[in-house]
Amino acid sequence: MKKRVVLLILIISSQLVAGQVRYESLLRARALSERGEGKEALATLSSVISAAPDADLLLLRGDIQLKMQNVALAKSDFMAAENLKQGAGLYGLAKCAAAGGDALAATSYLEAHLKTPFKKSEPEIMLDDAFSSIMSSAEWRSLWKKDWYKGFERKKWEIDLYLRSGRLDLAGEALDELSSSYAGMPVTDFCKARVLSARGQYREASALLSPLTTSLDAPPEYVLALAEARAGEGDYYSSALLYGRLISSEYPDAVIFLRRAEMLLKAGDRNPAKDDIKKYLEIEPDSFEALGLLGRTYAEEGAIFEALPYLNINIDRHPGKATAFSLRGDAWLAARSWTMAVEDYTMSLDLDPNSATVNLNLGVALINCGREDDACYYLRKARSLGEKNATQYLSRHCIR
Numbered sequence: 001m002k003k004r005v006v007l008l009i010l011i012i013s014s015q016l017v018a019g020q021v022r023y024e025s026l027l028r029a030r031a032l033s034e035r036g037e038g039k040e041a042l043a044t045l046s047s048v049i050s051a052a053p054d055a056d057l058l059l060l061r062g063d064i065q066l067k068m069q070n071v072a073l074a075k076s077d078f079m080a081a082e083n084l085k086q087g088a089g090l091y092g093l094a095k096c097a098a099a100g101g102d103a104l105a106a107t108s109y110l111e112a113h114l115k116t117p118f119k120k121s122e123p124e125i126m127l128d129d130a131f132s133s134i135m136s137s138a139e140w141r142s143l144w145k146k147d148w149y150k151g152f153e154r155k156k157w158e159i160d161l162y163l164r165s166g167r168l169d170l171a172g173e174a175l176d177e178l179s180s181s182y183a184g185m186p187v188t189d190f191c192k193a194r195v196l197s198a199r200g201q202y203r204e205a206s207a208l209l210s211p212l213t214t215s216l217d218a219p220p221e222y223v224l225a226l227a228e229a230r231a232g233e234g235d236y237y238s239s240a241l242l243y244g245r246l247i248s249s250e251y252p253d254a255v256i257f258l259r260r261a262e263m264l265l266k267a268g269d270r271n272p273a274k275d276d277i278k279k280y281l282e283i284e285p286d287s288f289e290a291l292g293l294l295g296r297t298y299a300e301e302g303a304i305f306e307a308l309p310y311l312n313i314n315i316d317r318h319p320g321k322a323t324a325f326s327l328r329g330d331a332w333l334a335a336r337s338w339t340m341a342v343e344d345y346t347m348s349l350d351l352d353p354n355s356a357t358v359n360l361n362l363g364v365a366l367i368n369c370g371r372e373d374d375a376c377y378y379l380r381k382a383r384s385l386g387e388k389n390a391t392q393y394l395s396r397h398c399i400r
Helices: 002-034 038-051 055-067 071-084 090-099 103-113 122-126 129-134 138-143 151-164 168-181 186-198 202-213 220-232 236-248 255-266 270-283 288-300 304-317 322-334 338-351 356-368 372-384 390-397
Strands: none
Touching (some): 002 055, 002 270, 038 055, 055 071, 055 090, 090 103, 090 129, 103 129, 103 138, 122 151, 129 138, 151 168, 151 186, 186 220, 202 220, 220 255, 236 255, 255 270, 255 288, 270 288, 288 304, 288 322, 304 322, 322 338, 322 356, 356 390, 372 390
C-alpha cells in the first residue's frame, strides 16, 4: 500500500513539473518571438514538443514559423495540432493557405473554423495581415455574405472599441442598446461591469462580475475584469488571488505575473511579489516596468545593494527614460547618499524637466549636500508644478 501511495505521489509530482515546464516554455517562446528572436523561440518550443506533443505549443510554433515565412513547417504544426484537438488548427491552416495565395482553401478552412468553439472575433480576423492578400477575392466576399456572429457579440466589440478609445459616452449608449435586446445575459452584465469600472464604480462592477466568474471555466476576460475591479475598490489581495487563478489556468501572457506582483505589493505581501517580478524578468529581462518595480521594492525595504543591480540595468537598457534615473535617485535618497541622488535626479530632469516630484527630491538632496541656494530653484519649480510638500522646505531654507 505504501509503495502505491509513493508511486502515486511521484506520478502527480512529475505531472506538475511537466505542466510547469510546458507553461513556462509557452510564455518564454511567445516573448522571444515578440522580441524578434524567432529561432530561439522555436528551439524553446521544440524541446518540449519533442518530449510530449501539445496542441497549444504546436499552434504557437506554427504561428512563429508562419511569421518567419516557413509556410510548409507552419502547416505541419497546425495539422498536428488539429489532430490532437479537433478544430484548433483550422485558423492556422487558413492563414497558411492565404500565404500561398489559395483563396479557396483559405476561406474553406476559415469557414470550418467559424463553426468551432475556437472561433475568433470578426475584428481579429479582419485585422489579421495573414489574409490581406485574399481579401479582395470573390471567395472572401462570398464567405462574409453569411452573418457568422450574433448581435450581442457585435455590440460587445463596439463597447470594447469605445472603452479603449476613452469614449465612455458612446460606450454607455451602446450598452443601453445591448441591455434592451439582451437583458439578463452574462455578456450584458460583463459589458455593464466594464462600463461601470471605466466610470470608477468598481464596487458595482465587482458585484456584477462575481457571479459570472464562479465557474472554473469562466472566460479569462471575465476574471481579468473582476481582478481590475477588485483592485479599483482597494481589495488588492482578492485581485491578486484572481490573477493567481489565471496563472493556474495557464493564461498565455507573462504580464499576469507582474499584475499579481503589483497587487501583492499593495496588499503588503512583499516576498511573493518579488518572486513574481523575478519570474516575469526571466521571461522579459528588459522590461522597464519590472526592473523599476523590483528595484524600487528593494529600495523601500532599505535593501539598497539589492536594489541597485536592477536600477542600474534599467538605466543601461533604457537610458532615454527619465523615470529610470529618478527611481535610482529615490534609492540613493533613501540611503542618504545625497550626492549620488543629486546626480540621478539631475539626469532625470534633463529628460523630463517638469516632474514636480523629481524637482522636490532634487531640492531635498541639494539641501542635504549643503547647497541651499541651488535647492531653492528646484523647490520653487516643484511648488509651481503643484507639489505642495515643497512649501515647508521653502519656508525653512529659502525665505531670508
